[in-house]
Amino acid sequence: MNISNSTELICFAILSIVVILGSLGVILLRNIVYSAFLLGGVFMAVAGLYLLLNASFVAAAQVLVYVGAVNVLILFAIMLVNKKEELKPIKSLQIRRILSAIVCSGLLLLLIRVDLTTPWDIPGPAAIGEQATERIGEHLFTDYLLPFELASVLLLMAMIGAIVLARRDVLVSDVGTGDSVDQSLIEKSNTPLLIDESSS
């Protein structure tokens, strides 16, 4: 075994331990802020696993999207509404725990079965290294165009929904027609935080 192989093995072991222990921590820790930070660590470790698989573009995208955007937004939300709250004890907690344990172990068994029955070709196809980025682009714009476009439409819908929910200074009447606008979608229309000086 040469140096690069053993380094790879050690890295794999460390990353896997971080992923497993980190995700356990995310679920089991009492402090939700710790959970959120640990989630970031888990995402980073997963990016490290991608790097070990020679998929550097996917690794960087993982860091950018999951750590830089998703995890930061989670932290943001937690810190903006971080108030101590006494939660009511949930009835029949034990039965719920048993049920979810059954569902989770069923999922695990399914995954293990998939893992054992799939004929993996070892060693896998040769790594294409730096050309991976171009290859991903080609796939996204040829045979995976439909899923790609569907995902972008989904994101657009989520974005428009977020804007509609977040807008506070809503127009009472339509600018073009002068009809009153249906505001049933909007939870509440607060007064704008900053007074618009140009209109007064």
Added chain:
Amino acid sequence: MVISLGLTSQALTNPGIDLEFSFNQAIQGLGLSSELAHLIWLPLPMLLVLVAAVVGVLVTVWLERKISAAAQQRIGPEYAGALGVLQPMADGLKLLVKEDVIPARADSLLFTLGPVLVLIPVILSWLIVPFGQNLLISNVGIGIFLWIALSSIQPIGLLMSGYASNNKYSLLGGLRAAAQSISYEIPLALAVLAIVMMSNSLSTVDIVEQQNNAGLLSWNIWRQPVGFVIFWICALAECERLPFDLPEAEEELVAGYQTEYAGMKFALFYLGSYINLVLSALLVSVLYLGGWGFPIPVEWLADWLGQPTNAPLIQVITGSIGIVMTVLKAYFLVFIAILLRWTTPRVRIDQLLDLGWKFLLPISLVNLLVTASLKLAFPIAFGG
């Protein structure tokens, strides 16, 4: 694995100075195996770049003191060394020996981890800064994308230190920093995307090479003037420099997320922000100002003087000119950043977010579209 792949292909295609190759040859000449030679080589460039980054920070801090003094008609540091050049060292030493205070009700683990998380991504990003054809730690294929990904980790460290300080000003500063960082990341990435589209590569070396066909005239700043301005504004916002230093606005937030920090932990924040400034300046010079390229291509000069470009002496001179040019361009930009800091007022938080989302984002999208159509229309000038 990825890294070594990039390097070997680089060494094969480009005849020129390849320090790694010659170093490995020399070590193997001493009778050691090639793997051992590689292991001995690995830490050297990293150490060199780390030292370069820290020295760059010392120079920048001195410049900041001197230029701010000039802007306010003072003399500035004068007694520590000639013209006060040792002042930054004195600052660093002071921070090193100061007491390390952790506030009584702070979360000590996160409080310690926060500054580290802020500093590490910034230093890692130096991986991709090229000072010459083969003068970078690794010519990673995803190059500039790696920097964008790494710089998105920083807000987590800021949020962490803001939260762990258990101080309302710290928390507000951390939240502001994260909001600012997220909103300026997007126009920044779009501006970079336009450049990537023109050079058909994410690698910083390819981006610089594509700009060095005709010296000064082929620099990206002429083809991407809007992108240059967007990138510069966003880079300043990412570094939290005035006019965008909302997260640590003294008058409103004491010192933002740094309020509770002292000693070496504060020094990590300080170091991180200045390393980030120098890094951003370097990347602007790489992306828009031709990186290591001399305003007149060195090959033309060598031709004109009747020297072969492959001669060892010419190669060494070319390499040195490359390093000097990169550093000169970067420090010109650092100078502008410092001048901006001491002459412009701070924007308000709503103005800051408006500028990011309602002005820079649409403009950078239009810039991207225009670049794409120009690339289709004039493939010669816009890298078809």
